[in-house]
Amino acid sequence: xxxxxxxxxxxxxxxxxxxxxxxxxxxxxxxxxxxxxxxxxxxxxxxxxxxxxxxxxxxxxxxx
Numbered sequence: 001x002x003x004x005x006x007x008x009x010x011x012x013x014x015x016x017x018x019x020x021x022x023x024x025x026x027x028x029x030x031x032x033x034x035x036x037x038x039x040x041x042x043x044x045x046x047x048x049x050x051x052x053x054x055x056x057x058x059x060x061x062x063x064x
Contacts, residue, residue, distance in 0.1 A: 010043070013043060014039065014040050014041070014042075014043045015040065017039045017040075017043055017044070017046065017047055018036045018037075018039045018040040018046070020047070021035050021036050021039045021046065021047060021050050022036045024050075025050075032050070035049060035050035035053075038050075
């Protein structure tokens with residue numbers, strides 16, 4: 001696979017992932033926040049962050 005084909009395929013996938021995150025947030029009445037933009041930039045890492053990041057636990061690591 002040449003570089004141009006890879007770049008187009010990656011860009012297409014990232015755009016699709018960002019659309020998916022946005023639609024999922026809209027359908028579930030969830031605030032998408034910054035995740036569509038992060039997903040557009042980082043792909044699957046953005047999707048993982050959208051589904052698994054919990055802002056209520058930020059800064060509380062290690063606390064009992």
